[in-house]
Amino acid sequence: MSWGNPAAATATPVAVKCEYPGCDNPAAVYVAIGEDKTKAASCCEHALFENPIVALVEGSTVAVSEAVTKKLVAQHEAAKAVLEAAKNSEMEARLMVGNYAFPLAGRKEGVNNLELSDGRVVKLGHKVNYKLSSDNEAVEKAEDEIDAIGNEGPFLRERIITWEAKFSKSEYNKLDTSNPTHAKVKAAIDKVLEISNGTPSLEVKEPKAKLNNQ
Numbered sequence: 001m002s003w004g005n006p007a008a009a010t011a012t013p014v015a016v017k018c019e020y021p022g023c024d025n026p027a028a029v030y031v032a033i034g035e036d037k038t039k040a041a042s043c044c045e046h047a048l049f050e051n052p053i054v055a056l057v058e059g060s061t062v063a064v065s066e067a068v069t070k071k072l073v074a075q076h077e078a079a080k081a082v083l084e085a086a087k088n089s090e091m092e093a094r095l096m097v098g099n100y101a102f103p104l105a106g107r108k109e110g111v112n113n114l115e116l117s118d119g120r121v122v123k124l125g126h127k128v129n130y131k132l133s134s135d136n137e138a139v140e141k142a143e144d145e146i147d148a149i150g151n152e153g154p155f156l157r158e159r160i161i162t163w164e165a166k167f168s169k170s171e172y173n174k175l176d177t178s179n180p181t182h183a184k185v186k187a188a189i190d191k192v193l194e195i196s197n198g199t200p201s202l203e204v205k206e207p208k209a210k211l212n213n214q
């Protein structure tokens with residue numbers, strides 16, 4: 001439990017060695033050791049103890065073993081279960097504070113304050129959701145109605161209702177760049193298209209149960 005050298009965790013990523021006593025293998029990951037969670041570089045073999053893996057060694061060329069991948073998957077599943085349980089109890093506690101200390105009838109939209117005897121102030125944000133109907137034709141009809149009022153009608157309408165451009169990836173994928181019109185359309189859209197990687201999702205599918213006696 002006493003292996004690990006905190007200085008090494010911040011050292012240059014080139015040729016990081018496993019810090020397990022007597023091991024000279026290149027490190028693939030960092031594990032957290034002991035109560036104070038000291039970060040120690042570890043090879044794949046020595047990453048399989050109970051110490052959680054906390055980071056990958058940046059720039060490491062060591063292939064991560066399947067056993068390490070399995071451990072990471074298990075860590076993710078455990079973290080997900082803890083997160084779910086914490087999310088549920090946080091929501092329950094929040095709703096109970098809201099229901100008991102801030103009865104709905106007395107709440108105002110926005111921040112509601114309740115001062116406690118020790119001087120702390122509990123702030124409950126009472127949120128009300130507003131959104132326009134997803135029926136665009138109905139919204140456009142309302143816009144026309146407002147414009148027909150005249151005077152400052154259109155002025156008020158364009159401040160209250162604004163439109164936002166949405167992107168359809170499936171329609172974009174249908175563009176055939178061997179068609180000159182499509183190619184020009186794609187070039188024009190690509191000028192305003194911002195592409196970035198989202199956070200990956202992760203799920204583990206259990207193997208199909210094997211049939212007995214076959």
Ligand SMILES: [Zn+2]
Nearest residue numbers: 018023043046
């Ligand atoms: Zn090692």
